[in-house]
Amino acid sequence: MSQRLSILLLTIANLLIPIAILTFATGFFPYKPFIPGRASFGDSNDGGRHASAPFDKVIFMVVDALRSDFVYSNNSGFKFTQSLIRSGAAMPFTAHATSPTITMPRVKAITTGSIPSFLDVILNFAESDTTSSLANQDTWLSQLKDKPEGKLIMYGDDTWLKLFPDTFSRADGTSSFFVSDFTEVDNNVTRHVPLELKQSDWNGMIMHYLGLDHIGHKSGPRSPHMIPKQTEMDGIVKQIYEAIEIENHLQSTLLVLCGDHGMNDAGNHGGSAEGETSPALVFLSPKLQPISKGSECPLIAPQSTFGYYNTVEQSDIAPTLAGLLGFPVPLNNLGVFIPDFLDFWSQDVRIRLMHENARQILDIVRGTFPGLPSDGVASTDCTLSQSDGETLSCLWSTADSSVKGLSQGDSVTALQALTEFAKRAQDIMSSTASNYDIGRLNIGILLAALATVASLATAFTVLLNARSTGLWTSSVTILYGVMMFASSYVEEEHHFWYWASSGWLGWLFFKQRNAEETKGLSRAWSAVPLLAILRVIRIWNQTGQKHAGEPDIAKMFLPAHNFVLWALVLATYLDVIRRLSRRAVPWASRQLSLAASFALGITSLGFKVAFTKVDAPELLEGLQFFVLGPMKEASLVAQARAAFFSIAILLILTSLPVIYQRMSYGGKAGGEI
Known part of the structure; x- marks a missing residue:
């Protein structure tokens, strides 16, 4: 191959690579459309009527990476919280957090009730990013602030300040990227609590603690720092709960304790492992005791399972807070009101709450399936429908008919039909929330393939003349590239290098043995101690997903x-x-x-x-x-x-x-x- 042709092919490959990446990225990371504006009670068919709210204030306490077992298991520092669960003053759940389990997309899901995309993973690390702001979206924070005398305050992770600029009347943000700080980052939040509990000029207080997440990143969920940190957080819960009991202006205050995500056995998060997607969610108030009989706590969960109590979607928090605090459900919400709280109201009010929630989800469904009719004749069996749109149309018709025929029908049946539609719509809409552009994805892959072919054509002559070292290097590079097409291989990438290194040392051993004719101790045997050292390296620090948390030298032997x-x-x-x-x-x-x-x-x-x-x-x-x-x-x-x-x-x-x-x-x- 001539030098001029090689230069041309390399130029084409270098031009195609960035074009392929940008094309693929625009298909894989699209900005999802959202319904603009702000919800109001007058938008629904109930003529603006709404249920009386049992609460008028909310204290929303997020403990970053609060995995469910950190609160509900025997090995937990949340002893006071567990006593409230047993007494019925606290209602526990496991909130399923969909991937990506990163703080910013999780906060978006909690506040809007929508499903975040993988683009939010990138925005999560963009310190100066403003494109991910929720200032123009409908959230339960904006609805709470729009209430008469609404005022919000926030202390903790400055992610909230980026998402909600000019929203909080008082705020003190802390950065989440200095993971070695276990104490000051939380003390900066706690120091504001006593004063704010005495103030009566707010109806929403957000607190986001980061210390527990930092401990997980540094030394894992079994760190000796973990239980003391849980005890510290439990002390904050006790301080707030006792203030709710004593202070008159806090009598109708709801305390919500939750994690934005969990963590895996290595103390990390971001993926879809069960530990990462299972944060705790607890609603606390003395006013919950009339509707809650209490639950056994702590619990012994099955091995490798984090599904304590009832599991709800994290997006269900938004409509539940809307009902409990008396404001409309945010427009882009896909969450379903948690039915455990319906006992606060009579049967007709329960129907009205669930009907409003279902109609709000219906608006999003119609945006995805434009052909969905506003009403219709209910089918006797909605499982016979051909497509997701037809299934939702059938379920909505059944639910709407049940509500309209309440005078002749059963209110329990209507409530079940509304819940079934909302849950099914939530599942279908969650699975289609990414809206990948398959055409652009294919074009991006095709351009990348052409760039690869052009690069290989240039290197073909060199590879033909390569010796064993060059062939080995080329083979390892190609195999490593193939690994990138499977997420499970990416998570265990280090094992590839362990085996590749072992294979290379073995090859050198046999090659040197064949080349040497001298007797006695051969230089080839120097590969044996190298293989032994490589074996020590493999058990020095267990990482990845498959073997994370297993005994190793760095975490088990050296600290002892x-x-x-x-x-x-x-x-x-x-x-x-x-x-x-x-x-x-x-x-x-x-x-x-x-x-x-x-x-x-x-x-x-x-x-x-x-x-x-x-x-x-x-x-x-x-x-x-x-x-x-x-x-x-x-x-x-x-x-x-x-x-x-x-x-x-x-x-x-x-x-x-x-x-x-x-x-x-x-x-x-x-x-x-």
């Missing part, structure tokens, strides 16, 4: 033998100092090079020890001699500055010959000019 841990740390730092002293400042004397390298090593080690003392003090038990002298009193910031200052000094010393050479060259050039 911290002397071994710090011996390895010291050996690593000493090796780095030795290497730097030999290579970092080759022009300087041995003493200067060693002094600069030692200063960097000792300041870096001091910062690591001090940070460990704050982050995981149990790793320093019995090793107090590590924190002596100036290091013992210096703050983390001061020690970090010392480490960075040492790095700067070493960089300057390393760069001096180059700077001097360029300055000298410049001077000579200037003289000649």
Whole structure:
């Protein structure tokens, strides 16, 4: 293949790759349309009538990554909350959170009742993003604020401030990306609680605690920090509940304790593992006792199951709060009113609430299935329908006919028909919420395939002349690319590299053995200790999904033998100092090079020890001699500055010959000019 043709093919491939990515992304990450405006009671056929609300204030307490077993199991720090569940003053649920289990899309689902898309995963990490704002969408926050004397306050994760700009009268946001902070990020929320419980000028308070999520990310759900943090959160629940009992202006206040998502056995979230999609949801108030008989708590759930009590969709929170606080259901809601709370009202009011909820969902269904009639003749068996649209049309006709014929029919049957339509519509609309553009997805894949073919055609000649090393590298690259088409392989990507490395070392062993004719200990046998080291690496830190949380060296052996841990740390730092002293400042004397390298090593080690003392003090038990002298009193910031200052000094010393050479060259050039 000529050089000119190779350059042309490479140019085509480099142009096609970004075009393919953009085309595929526009089909996979579309902005979903939404119904504009704000719902009102006058929009429904009930003539503006609505049920009297049992509550007039809500305290919405989100504990980030609050998995269901953190509240309901025997191994839980929420002892006070569990006592309220047993007494009937708290009603527990498991709220199913659909993937992606990331904070921003979960908050969107909770507040709008809609189904977020995977685009929200990207927006979740865009600190300055404003395109994901819910300022122009109908949410239960906007409905609550529109009530007479409505005022909202918020403390905690600043995701709420990005989603709801200019919504809160008082707010204090905290960043969620410094995961080593277990305490200050929550103390910044808690310090506002006593004062706000004394205030009567608000009807909605949002609190979003992050510490429990940070503990999960750092050391997993079985961390020794987990139970104390749960106990701390339970103490906040107790403080708020006792204030509701005592303060007159809080007598009709509903406290909602929930997680935005859960976490897996590794302490992470974002996917669809059962632990990630099963956060706790608890409604608490003394006014719940007349309608709740109480539930057994704690519970022993089946192994690997997080479905405690009744499971509801996370989107069901929005219409439930609408009914309990007396405002219209948000326009884009796909949630269904939780039936456990219907006992607050008489039978006719229950029908009216569910009918309003069903009609609101019907508006979204009509937007997806334009041919759906407003009414019709109910079929005797809606399972005979050919399509999702026909099924929903049949179920709505059945429910609407039941409501209109209440004088001759049974109100219980009408309530069941309305609930069945709403639940079925929720399932169907949730499955079609992504609205992927299949045509663009196919075009993007086709363009990527063409770019791949063009690249391979260019490399074909090189691959033909490649030796075993090149062929092995090419095979590994191709197999690694194939892995990207299966999410399960992506989650266990490290295992691919373990097996590829083992195969490569084995190949080198046999290749070297065949090439050597000498007797005695062959160089090929050096692959054996390398294979042993690779086996140790495999059990050093169990990650991914399949083996997450299983015993390993990093989480099981080293914390229990911290002397071994710090011996390895010291050996690593000493090796780095030795290497730097030999290579970092080759022009300087041995003493200067060693002094600069030692200063960097000792300041870096001091910062690591001090940070460990704050982050995981149990790793320093019995090793107090590590924190002596100036290091013992210096703050983390001061020690970090010392480490960075040492790095700067070493960089300057390393760069001096180059700077001097360029300055000298410049001077000579200037003289000649």
